[in-house]
Amino acid sequence: MKATIEAVYLPLLFLTVALLGGLRLDERVTFVPPPLFALVLGVMLFGVLVRGRVLAPDRLMSASRPSLENLNGLVVILSTFFAATQVFNLVTPEAGLPFLLFNVFLFVLLVNTLAVSPDRVSVLRSMAIITGAAFILKFIVLGAISAPGESMLKRVLYALLEGVTLGTLTQPQLHPAAGYLAFATLALFLIGLAMLPSRTRSVALIKLDE
Amino acid sequence: MEGMGDRSIRVAGLALAMVYASFIVWLYVRQPQTLAEVTGGLTATVGAYRIDQRSFDDGLDLFRREQHEASRAAFERADPAGQDARTQFYIAYSYYRSGWGRTYQDNELFKMGLGRVDKAIALAPGHRLMVDDPGLDMRSADELRAELAEGLRVDASDFNPMRVFRKRK
Numbered sequence: 001m002k003a004t005i006e007a008v009y010l011p012l013l014f015l016t017v018a019l020l021g022g023l024r025l026d027e028r029v030t031f032v033p034p035p036l037f038a039l040v041l042g043v044m045l046f047g048v049l050v051r052g053r054v055l056a057p058d059r060l061m062s063a064s065r066p067s068l069e070n071l072n073g074l075v076v077i078l079s080t081f082f083a084a085t086q087v088f089n090l091v092t093p094e095a096g097l098p099f100l101l102f103n104v105f106l107f108v109l110l111v112n113t114l115a116v117s118p119d120r121v122s123v124l125r126s127m128a129i130i131t132g133a134a135f136i137l138k139f140i141v142l143g144a145i146s147a148p149g150e151s152m153l154k155r156v157l158y159a160l161l162e163g164v165t166l167g168t169l170t171q172p173q174l175h176p177a178a179g180y181l182a183f184a185t186l187a188l189f190l191i192g193l194a195m196l197p198s199r200t201r202s203v204a205l206i207k208l209d210e
Numbered sequence: 211m212e213g214m215g216d217r218s219i220r221v222a223g224l225a226l227a228m229v230y231a232s233f234i235v236w237l238y239v240r241q242p243q244t245l246a247e248v249t250g251g252l253t254a255t256v257g258a259y260r261i262d263q264r265s266f267d268d269g270l271d272l273f274r275r276e277q278h279e280a281s282r283a284a285f286e287r288a289d290p291a292g293q294d295a296r297t298q299f300y301i302a303y304s305y306y307r308s309g310w311g312r313t314y315q316d317n318e319l320f321k322m323g324l325g326r327v328d329k330a331i332a333l334a335p336g337h338r339l340m341v342d343d344p345g346l347d348m349r350s351a352d353e354l355r356a357e358l359a360e361g362l363r364v365d366a367s368d369f370n371p372m373r374v375f376r377k378r379k
Contacts, residue, residue, distance in 0.1 A: 003216040007223025012230065019234045031238045068220050075227045 005195060006060070007072045013192040014079035020185040021086025025175035034089040037103050042085030044110040045127075049193070051114060052123030055080065056199035080196065087189050090182055091134035093171050098142055102134065120198050127193060131186045138171075139179040146171045242291075250291015261297055262288045269300065274345055278304040295333040299341055299351055302326035306358055310378045315361050324358045327351055347379035 022032045034042070049055040060073030092102045113126050144151055236255070242248045253259040269284030281304050289297040305323030309316035331337050331351045339351035348354045357379060367373070 003219045004223075007220040008226065011223065011227035015227065015230050015234060019237070022238065028243050031241055033238055068217065068224070071224055072220050075224065079227070079231075 003072075006069075006076060006197070010192060010195060011072075011075045011079045013188055013195070014076070014083035017083035017185055017189045017192065018079065018086045020181060020188075021083070021090040023181065025178050025181070026172075032089065034085045035092075038085050038088040038092065041088040041103070041106055041110060042081055044107070044114065045084040045088075046081050048110060048113050048123060048126075049080070049084075049196070052118050053120045053199045054123045054193055055196045059197040059199065076196070080192070083189055083192065087131060087186065090185060091131060091138055093138055093142055095171070098138075098171065102137070106130065106134065124190070124194060128190055131189070135182060135186055139174065139182055142171050143174045143179065146173055148173065244290075246290040247292060250289075250293045254291070254293040259291065259293050261294045264288075266297060269297075273300060273304055276307070278308040292329065293333060295330045295339050295351075296341060298326050298330035298333060299339055299354070302330060302351075302354060302358070303346065303348070306354065306361075307378065309361075312374050312376070317362060320358050320361045324355065324362065327355045327358060331355065 019031075022034065024030045024032050046055075050057060055077075057073075057077060060076050061070045065073070088106065092106070093099045109126075109130050113123070118126065236251070237248075240247075240251055242251055250259055265284050265288035269281045269288055272278075272281035272284055282301055285297050285301045285304070288294075292298060302323045302325075305319045305326060309319030309323065330339055334351065341349050341351075343349065348357060
């Protein structure tokens with residue numbers, strides 16, 4: 001079972017996330033490679049995963065493991081990194097002020113998570129909140145602002161953002177299926193993170209001699 | 211026995227991940243638009259792609275009878291994945307002939323022609339494409355590309371009245 005998860009399920013899961021993270025549906029289908037800053041965020045997220053013991057690299061690659069197992073481990077590590085990068089490519093708006101604001105917001109959140117040295121469960125919760133918040137902002141809030149016509153949400157946002165030129169916030173109109181696809185991709189990513197070989201914080205019970 | 215099973219799973223998983231990762235890289239590099247382009251591109255990668263010869267012949271016949279829009283439809287049918295350099299060359303040539311005018315040319319058609327001839331050059335082995343067709347004045351993709359690019363360029367020669375005597379190639 002361990003071999004199946006490590007050699008088959010995890011690489012396929014994360015590679016699927018890497019594939020879908022850059023997929024953009026429009027009049028034509030395009031595959032968008034990650035911007036450079038997504039690579040930076042991907043490295044930081046990878047650091048958070050290792051520091052939070054969600055991913056234990058030594059359980060995937062070490063001198064005590066046979067070379068085939070180390071190769072499988074390397075594939076898992078690389079595919080996790082590419083999936084993390086593509087997740088940021090997916091939840092970051094395409095251009096303009098929102099692109100800048102989202103990147104700053106994600107960067108600060110990841111720096112903060114790195115600084116507090118959280119445990120595994122906290123990191124997984126934090127990942128769900130970061131990706132979920134970015135998903136809501138991009139696909140629901142910005143999607144509503146950028147959609148043609150006058151929806152209830154759009155009127156509310158106009159009222160809330162009074163004084164801000166909405167021209168700087170609007171994004172290319174999203175395909176109706178884009179949000180569903182993004183949701184499925186993020187769910188796959190979080191499932192993959194929960195399946196990664198982790199390391200629990202070790203606790204020593206010491207009995208003091210009386 | 212269990213060890214052998216694990217080893218097989220690990221080898222199969224590794225191979226599967228490699229193939230899948232290569233496929234993803236290929237998708238990002240080639241940017242296929244339709245399922246036909248995906249399957250055509252993959253078969254072309256292994257050298258198994260074939261155009262529909264009957265549609266190609268129809269297209270060629272229409273091209274020679276100066277029915278360029280109809281010829282393009284037939285050529286597109288012959289090469290739905292856009293993987294055959296020769297067919298892409300003829301499509302580009304038909305855009306050139308459709309867009310050519312004695313006093314002006316249609317820049318939109320020339321741009322589409324330029325896109326297709328660039329694709330033909332990219333697909334040709336060694337990026338060199340010669341089409342041995344006596345009905346064509348330009349038999350190499352480079353000549354066609356230069357003619358289309360020159361047509362899109364605005365320079366002093368565009369205002370030369372003698373231009374009306376130039377010949378369509």
